[in-house]
Amino acid sequence: MTLGRMIAGIAAAWLLVATTVGCNREKQGDASKDQLVVGFSQVGAESSWRTAETKSIKDEAAKRGVQLKFSDAQGDPAKQVAAIRSFVTQGVDSIVLAPKEETGWEDVLREAKQAKIPVVLVDRGVSVDDDSLYVTLIAADFVEEGRLAAEWLAKKMNGKAAIVELKGTTGSSPANDRNRGFVEELKKHPDMKIVVSQTADFERTKGKEVMESVIRSGVTFDAVYAHNDDMALGAIGALKESGRRPGQDVILISIDGVRGAFEAMVAGELNATVECNPLLGPMLFDTIEKLKRGESVPKFIEVPSPIYEQSKAAELIHSRAY
Ligand code: AHR
DSSP states (O other): OOHHHHHHHHHHHHHHHHHHHHHHHHHHOSSOTTOOEEEEEEOOOOSHHHHHHHHHHHHHHHHHTOEEEEEEOTTOHHHHHHHHHHHHHHTOSEEEEOOSSSSSOHHHHHHHHHTTOOEEEESSOOOOSOGGGSSEEEEEOHHHHHHHHHHHHHHHTTTOEEEEEEEOSTTOHHHHHHHHHHHHHHTTOTTEEEEEEEEOTTOHHHHHHHHHHHHHHTOOOSEEEESSHHHHHHHHHHHHHTTOOBTTTBEEEEEEOOHHHHHHHHTTSOOEEEEOOOOOHHHHHHHHHHHHTTOOOOSEEEEOOOEEEHHHHHHHGGGOOO
């Protein structure tokens, strides 16, 4: 199919949806005739990044007068599936999904499609055979984030390091892709070795626990790559308690760019962070509104991922929005 036809197809699909929505609105009863009603299924609140993402989406909905039906799955994908089904039953205009894991969405997304409700994925991708089951994904390129982290670390360590990798939630797209990008880039540096690779579920407490067990195991390492800042912050606590100086004896790089990471860089305890911006609210509702007007949107809307080093942290920390 040509790009033009694909775009026209998406626009036509939305117009059909808009007509259906007009009928559904009668059923909802709690929204004014022209008010947009959006269901948002959020994974949970495992990290400060995710709390910032939730706030951004809620704030932007309120600012634009969108009625947002918010569901926090508390880390349980089954609750996300149930939330989507409930949004379908309620006949919302659009569904926003931040999926915990990549797989397991086919059936419920098909139900949304059959009900002619467009699904916009935010921050994490899904793995489905039929990619018409969602309209677009708004996210960072996680493979590129992992690649950037490896490139930075190889330079910092002069091409030789024993690395502990703290991985995100097993089965999630950021954990899969940040590992993939990192490992691919490391192939260029044969003396950069991952000596431990373990999940800490994107959580600060688990980052600390995993690092404590790595230290207890006696394995030798001089670098840490964490798939998010919160796990790196937990690891920093464990390193300090063991008498090591994070940022000096052990070089650390992580991903997200949250305020806590900038504070740790200012304190000299974290060496760098790759930004993964969680403030997706404005972009998300711009996209939903565009679709509603029948305009085309790309299948992937990329959020840029710049890298920030310790040397710039003091200068930048006050301008950080999350
Ligand atoms: O999907 C994005 C990731 O999920 C963030 O990097 C992490 O902090 C969050 O929990």
